Amino acid sequence: MIGVSLSADEQLLYEVIKRETIKNGGVLQSRLREFTELQNYDSRQIARLVLRLVKKGLVRRQPVRQDGRSTYLLEAILSPLHTIRMPIKIENVIAIPCFTCKELERCNEGNYHSPTRCPYLTRFIQTILSRKTSSIHVYY
Numbered sequence: 001m002i003g004v005s006l007s008a009d010e011q012l013l014y015e016v017i018k019r020e021t022i023k024n025g026g027v028l029q030s031r032l033r034e035f036t037e038l039q040n041y042d043s044r045q046i047a048r049l050v051l052r053l054v055k056k057g058l059v060r061r062q063p064v065r066q067d068g069r070s071t072y073l074l075e076a077i078l079s080p081l082h083t084i085r086m087p088i089k090i091e092n093v094i095a096i097p098c099f100t101c102k103e104l105e106r107c108n109e110g111n112y113h114s115p116t117r118c119p120y121l122t123r124f125i126q127t128i129l130s131r132k133t134s135s136i137h138v139y140y
């Protein structure tokens with residue numbers, strides 16, 4: 001976040017979105033008030049703060065439908081320091097669940113099957129992270 005100044009409220013919200021992005025690939029805006037850190041904010045305050053983070057280029061927001069209602073999927077735009085570095089080896093590539101997934105054709109952002117909400121992909125990434133092999137480095 002070099003060069004971007006945030007208010008205390010924006011910082012708090014950004015930290016929640018960042019944590020959820022790293023853990024789950026993002027978070028629904030409609031769920032934000034469920035997090036203890038954000039329980040003192042009402043939905044309108046949260047919506048305003050989200051918009052500010054979007055304008056500052058720290059959060060990506062895309063409309064999705066959840067249980068028949070419109071909301072947004074929020075993802076923190078992580079710096080390169082938050083990315084996973086993984087050498088490209090064929091064993092790593094063929095282990096990605098998408099290669100054998102029968103939903104691949106229908107899987108897309110905003111659809112029911114989506115990489116940002118996929119339990120198979122999440123489990124795969126968590127397994128890689130938990131192995132902490134010498135060939136995989138996670139930088140924060």
Ligand code: SF4
Pocket residue numbers: 097098099101102103104107108113114115116118119120121
């Ligand atoms: S993200 Fe999940 S649902 Fe989509 S193709 Fe990959 S494994 Fe299948």
